[in-house]
Amino acid sequence: MRGSVKRSLTLCFLLGSACAYFGSPLFVSGRGQSGAKNPLSKWRPARDYSGVGYAGAAACAQCHAKESRTQAATPMAHAAEAGAACEVLKSRAPLTFTNGAYTYRITREGERAVYTVGDGVSTISEPVLFCFGQGVAGQTYIFQHRGAYYESRVSYFQESKGLDITILHPRGVPASLEDALGRPMSREATQGCFNCHTTAAVGDSRQQFERASPGVSCEACHGPGERHVAAMRAKDLSDPKIFDPTGLGAIELSQEFCGACHQSFDTVMSLGGQGGAANIRFQPYRIYNSRGHLVDDPRMSCVACHDPHEELRHDAAYYDSKCLACHLSTAGELKTRARSAPACPVATKQCATCHMPKVELPEMHYRFTDHWIRIVKPGDAVPR
Ligand code: HEC
Ligand code: HEC
Ligand code: HEC
Ligand code: HEC
Ligand code: HEC
Ligand code: HEC
Ligand code: HEC
Incomplete structure (x- = not known):
């Protein structure tokens, strides 16, 4: 090394x-953009940009049909999915795994996906909030437990089409049921996951996971587009008001x-x-x-x-x-x-x-x- x-x-x-x-x-200032005029000239992915609203990928699709049709089908666009909408779980649940005395089950119950760990005596069940990763290599589950966001101790792997220990989690037998569940994530870690796998997770200098739209869609790379949409609808082409990485x-x-x-x-x-x-x-x-x-x-x-x-x-x-x-x-x-x-x-x-x-x-x-x-x-x- x-x-x-x-x-x-x-x-x-x-x-x-x-x-x-x-x-x-x-280094952060964009080239080829009219710096002073364009409020998004310094836009970079996964950064906060206060004061400009997001329009959502559906709005972009109205005018940019070509990019929207193909982008929506990419693994990046599905880098996260809401637990209920998660394709891997729709087709593969129930998923099960055993580690020592601990058993894992990921099931679909009605419109929900549920992550359950048991030690033979008691169980802990939490609804899956988000599936992280399209599943090209694997998929990890995010849920809340006692007020904290958790990363599941087991993940789905495409190679075996089943569960195994999540990357960077200990492979040994867990010390307790709580330990078996997964890893409570710090604020920074949670923010990291959401910044890279979802769109619009940060805005106005604070996290807004509830409003994040799962997956890397248009505005994760082009920045919030509300002003652009308004300008384009008004046929005002004087300034596109959106970040164009071409420059x-x-x-x-x-x-x-x-x-x-x-x-x-x-x-x-x-x-x-x-x-x-x-x-x-x-x-x-x-x-x-x-x-x-x-x-x-x-x-x-x-x-x-x-x-x-x-x-x-x-x-x-x-x-x-x-x-x-x-x-x-x-x-x-x-x-x-x-x-x-x-x-x-x-x-x-x-x-x-x-x-x-x-x-x-x-x-x-x-x-x-x-x-x-x-x-x-x-x-x-x-x-x-
Ligand atoms: C079947 C495997 C294979 C494929 C396919 C292949 N290479 Fe190579 N390439 C090699 C090997 C092995 C060497 C080292 C040869 C040596 O050192 O004698 C090499 C050497 C090279 C070098 C170094 C040449 C030098 O003079 O320093 C370049 C550049 C290169 N390859 C480019 C390419 C490009 C471009 C393509 C596609 C058009 C390609 N290779 C396809 C196996 C391959
Ligand atoms: C932007 C131009 C550029 C592109 C694109 C490019 N190469 Fe190269 N590559 C170079 C140059 C320049 C060298 C150094 C040649 C030298 O001085 O020996 C090099 C060196 C190499 C070597 C030798 C490396 C070594 O350690 O000796 C290989 C192998 C190679 N290229 C393969 C590829 C393959 C395969 C691709 C496409 C996947 C590719 N290159 C794309 C410019 C390029
Ligand atoms: C009402 C139609 C409309 C909507 C909705 C729309 N755009 Fe645009 N967009 C345009 C037009 C027209 C241009 C060309 C502007 C120009 O050439 O000055 C453009 C240009 C762009 C550019 C290039 C900017 C540049 O500097 O040349 C990007 C990137 C872009 N749009 C992304 C998006 C994204 C992302 C969304 C959703 C948030 C979106 N657009 C929604 C009409 C629209
Ligand atoms: C906002 C974060 C983000 C940015 C910016 C980003 N990516 Fe990605 N990308 C991801 C994530 C997350 C995945 C994994 C998707 C999955 O499989 O769940 C990914 C996956 C990919 C893949 C693999 C797709 C596959 O079929 O396995 C390619 C290729 C890729 N990105 C290229 C790019 C390129 C090129 C850029 C820059 C123009 C870029 N990405 C910028 C987050 C990002
Ligand atoms: C010279 C061509 C070339 C360049 C430049 C290049 N890639 Fe790739 N990339 C490839 C090839 C080839 C593959 C493998 C495609 C396959 O076989 O599925 C690949 C695969 C990927 C994957 C899928 C994961 C994997 O490991 O197979 C990601 C993600 C990715 N590239 C991201 C990037 C990013 C980010 C950049 C810029 C830093 C980049 N690539 C630059 C040729 C390139
Ligand atoms: C710095 C950005 C970044 C952060 C932070 C991040 N990821 Fe990723 N993640 C990526 C990219 C890019 C890829 C695709 C390339 C790869 O596999 O490394 C990826 C791939 C994945 C995959 C495999 C996807 C597939 O389709 O195979 C999973 C699962 C995953 N991430 C889960 C997470 C979880 C859970 C967190 C938070 C604990 C997280 N990631 C944090 C950028 C990130
Ligand atoms: C992973 C990052 C990423 C995502 C997601 C993304 N784009 Fe882009 N987009 C780029 C990059 C990078 C360029 C510049 C491409 C180049 O330089 O070749 C670009 C270019 C464009 C352009 C062309 C600007 C021009 O001048 O030609 C438009 C329009 C556009 N994107 C719209 C969209 C729309 C609509 C979506 C959502 C459906 C989207 N993009 C999603 C990274 C992204």
Whole structure:
């Protein structure tokens, strides 16, 4: 891990002042926006923006039919669901799990979903308020118990289509029924979950979980849209009054914008480098470490390979053109100013299958795509 941290810092240095900028208030101001005029010019995901109301994704759909149709079907849009509406539980409940003397049951009762833990003598039951995660890898349950928000000790995992211990929870047999239930979350932790998995959880400098709409929808990325909707309805095009990330540079877009939830290089470093396998999940950090791949190049930004309004493409061939925007296809091909990166001596297609390998994260029971683009030699350890 030490080596990679050193290397990252070297890269950081090579990129000049970019790293020092992260986190500085200067960096937060949007580019390409008329700063003074647009009240949302400093908007970033998961930040509070007081004083402007949310309109809801249904309002956006009236005028932006294309983005709305496809975005609503993405896992991001379903990153959280109300317990009653949760698709995994509708199709899979009852779910059961046993750990020592403790039994877990997640059931649907009428329109409610209920999380129950028993120790053979007594039981605790609480209604599931929110299902967190679409279930691509897994899904965790949030409920209230004695006035606090809890994260369930067991989660659903897609691989086994059943329950197992939640990532980062102790795998041993719980000490008590209360302990078996899950983890009471601090205010900060609760806020974190809601900021990254729901829309409009913060407003007017306070949390408003009850009013949060589950999932990452339009206004989680574009900021509250009430004024935009009003202006557009009034056909006032003088100022769109909404945040348009198109104006962001590649580093900002990847590291700060998508990185607000997918974890930027800076966040990972501030958590002590997050050594260990878990940082496979943090794509902005992994890309940052890829030798030769300068993150200030728009061809390396998240939106170069992913349209945030559409479902993730799983066919490796789709990404070939993204690599070949910089790399030559064959060694014989003529270099141009734009395409000057070396050709592969091994293959001409399916680049990602070899250079962005899938890496299993055992606790998540899922194979994540390593965004640390590199030559993978058999037996090499995954860089951290
Ligand atoms: C009444 C129709 C209408 C509604 C409702 C509406 N929009 Fe728009 N939106 C427009 C039009 C028209 C433009 C183009 C404005 C321009 O080019 O100046 C636009 C532009 C945008 C832009 C680009 C802004 C820019 O600076 O170019 C974004 C992002 C956007 N809308 C998002 C949203 C979101 C999110 C919602 C829901 C909160 C929403 N819109 C609701 C009509 C609408
Ligand atoms: C407000 C938080 C937030 C922001 C901002 C955000 N994401 Fe996400 N994203 C999530 C969450 C949460 C998930 C997990 C969804 C799930 O599976 O439950 C996710 C999942 C994804 C996925 C995986 C979808 C799949 O099929 O597994 C992709 C790709 C993705 N995001 C790309 C992006 C890109 C590109 C950006 C920046 C333009 C971005 N995200 C910004 C929260 C966010
Ligand atoms: C900093 C933003 C952030 C915070 C805070 C956060 N998540 Fe996530 N979460 C994500 C992103 C991004 C993904 C998708 C990529 C991944 O799996 O790492 C995700 C994925 C998940 C998944 C797997 C989704 C799937 O479809 O497989 C679950 C479950 C989950 N989060 C639950 C939670 C819970 C519960 C909390 C609060 C204790 C929480 N998350 C806090 C950003 C966040
Ligand atoms: C995960 C973050 C994310 C979500 C969710 C999201 N967008 Fe976007 N949106 C972006 C980014 C990033 C861009 C800029 C894309 C680019 O630079 O290629 C963008 C661009 C746009 C534009 C085009 C602006 C232009 O100038 O062409 C419109 C319109 C828009 N989004 C509307 C919506 C609507 C409507 C929704 C909800 C259905 C939505 N977006 C959900 C991140 C998001
Ligand atoms: C050069 C292309 C490329 C770039 C740039 C890129 N990705 Fe990916 N991403 C991929 C590929 C390839 C996959 C795997 C698709 C598959 O096989 O399902 C993927 C998968 C993902 C997933 C799904 C989870 C997983 O591990 O499979 C998420 C989330 C994601 N990318 C987020 C991001 C974010 C955030 C950024 C910007 C920091 C980004 N990506 C930049 C190519 C790219
Ligand atoms: C923005 C341009 C750009 C894009 C997009 C890009 N690369 Fe690269 N890549 C480079 C450059 C520049 C180098 C460094 C070449 C050198 O100096 O050796 C490099 C290096 C590499 C290396 C060698 C790394 C090492 O450690 O020696 C591999 C492998 C690679 N790229 C694969 C890919 C794949 C696969 C994709 C698509 C998923 C991709 N690249 C996308 C520009 C790019
Ligand atoms: C079957 C697996 C595989 C596929 C598919 C593949 N590569 Fe490679 N690539 C390798 C291996 C192995 C090496 C290291 C070769 C060596 O060192 O002799 C390599 C080397 C490279 C290098 C370093 C070349 C240099 O001169 O430093 C680049 C760049 C690269 N690949 C890019 C790509 C691109 C772009 C694609 C898609 C067009 C691609 N690769 C497809 C396995 C693959």
